[in-house]
Amino acid sequence: MTLDETHDPARRSWVDSANNRATDFPIQNLPLGMFTPGSGGEPRPGIAIGDNILDLVAAHQLKLLPESIREEAVFQSTLNALFASGPRPLQELRRRVGELLDAGPTGMIARDCASKLLHNMGSSTLHRPTAIANYTDFYAGIHHAIAAGVQLTPDDPLPTNYKWVPIAYHGRASSVRASGASVRRPWGQRPPAAGESAPAFGPCERLDFELEMGFYIGAGNQQGESIPLELAGDQIVGYSLLNDWSARDVQRWEMFPLGPFLSKSFATSISPWVVTADALLPFRAPAFARPVDDPQPLPYLLDEKDRAEGNLDVILSVFLSTERMRANGEKPVEIMASNARHVYWTPAQMVTHHTVNGCNLMPGDLIGTGTISGPSDAELGSMLELTVGGHRPISLPNGERRTFLADGDEITIRGRCERAGFAAIGFGSCIGTIVAAR
Incomplete structure (x- = not known):
């Protein structure tokens, strides 16, 4: 293209x-x-x-x-x-x-x-744009990985394999919903309270969102075959906004040794419009600039064209609207911003690694980048980071405070591409509203 x-x-x-x-x-x-x-x-x-x-x-x-x-x-x-x-x-x-x-x-x-x-x-x-047979969520935002790791796994905040291999988990395709669908607060096991030996069971108390990009697979590959990096970009039809809702207390208790399960599978929201790879050509960006002491990717994950233009320059924003704000006619407030270029692994690298073992991707499959945070406190992608695990509540203009999401809270993610010499384009909105647990 x-x-x-x-x-x-x-x-x-x-x-x-x-x-x-x-x-x-x-x-x-x-x-x-x-x-x-x-x-x-x-x-x-x-x-x-x-x-x-x-x-x-x-x-x-x-x-x-x-x-x-x-x-x-x-x-x-x-x-x-x-x-x-x-x-x-x-x-x-x-x-x-x-x-x-x-x-x-x-x-x-x-x-x-x-x-x-x-x-x-x-x-x-x-x-929802496609009938999603498979949904995979990567962990490609290194700044989020470090910030979350400090809180969730302080002894090993960034796994030793992180800079060598694109980490991901297979998500639940059946619970992916288009923007506008409500998100019911999930139930699950929570870590034992201080002085207790048994976990608690009940509605999630630390409900969070994750600011991500999602992308869709085109023709895919046959089982037993892989997609080389130089061809992986042709498999990406286009991109949407994605919110991988997360139950942080459930996640903290269940994630060892196999990773998240119920803490992620209850809901994922995606924006309804798929901005094509062709439309995004003016907004390609270089791959993440790795520090000099970081290892170079293994040969199957290394391609000079992908290194030069494998990322996207997408301005990302998150807005919060509480139930009280909407009742009073108040506008949503922007609580954080980031940019898609902060992912450590490019989307093409994710596709190639996903298939290197012969795993077959199918038309319409959805892949998430993982939470995209930047290097500064002004560029965050989750409440976990914004409130430092709930220890630093944020205050909203109407006086309300939040550590994690409350029932009635509505999260809106927006994305827009702007570059001198080109028309600005956007992704629409990815919206979800929290409703009380049953």
Whole structure:
């Protein structure tokens, strides 16, 4: 993939809301998602443009899509088949839709069919993009790994293998939900209280979020085969925002020796729009700058192109809204910010390592980066870090205080790419609201 006319910052759309500088979805973006129109019906694939969604089913029926986009890939209730098409057809789809939405002569046909093609996003229902067969969450944010390790495993805050191998665990795909779904406070075993020998059992008392990016697999690989690093980028269709909700007290008790289980499996939230790898080309960034005394990756995890542009420059923000704030009409408050470029391992390295043993990735599989924190206290990715494990409560503008999340708290994650010489693009929102344990 190379920069082309689809990345031109001067390009404008006949959809007026796409030309608003504040929009996440200008014509230079065109992310993919699944939606149900306000009028009802089955979920169908669409592309976000400003405040609207272009209906890919309608576009196919009007014979407006490229020939490489097969009918059986469009008439689906998930994006799995479309993602399995591979990078070239998806690139052609983005280019063709850009032409249809362009304010110039190429967009005249679609403009005349606007009533059939466009649906208002605000009155539509957005869904999980794919039927996720497998979800893997990495631990690639080194600054989070160190900060969390100091609290969870103080004798060994950063595992000795961390700088050699991309660490991950297999998450629970069945509990991945699209933005907007509520998150019920989980039950579980908690560490024994002071002076007690037995663990406690009850609702989680240290509920947390994790600021992450997620990415989706395209065609995948056959079992027994691996994906070399120089080809791994072609397997990544696009990126979303991800929140891996975490029960920190349950996690602390259960994680040895096999890692998290119930503390993570109860809920994961993802944003509904998948920003394609093609749209993100202007915002590629170098791989994490390893200190001189860090080991170099083993040869199968080392590629000069990936080292030069394997990361993404995505500005990430987390907002908190309490139940009282919403009742009083107060706006959510930004409580932390970070950037996707802080991951120690690139997404392509994660894909390659995931398959080096012959593990087969499947179309629509979801991979999380792990919590993305930066090197300073101003760049954090979880309440665990922000409040130092609950020992340093934060105060909100209305006087409320938090160590971890309370029932009724709503977390919103946003992501945006900005670089001089290019149009800014965004990811929409990843939202989840805590509801009380049953």
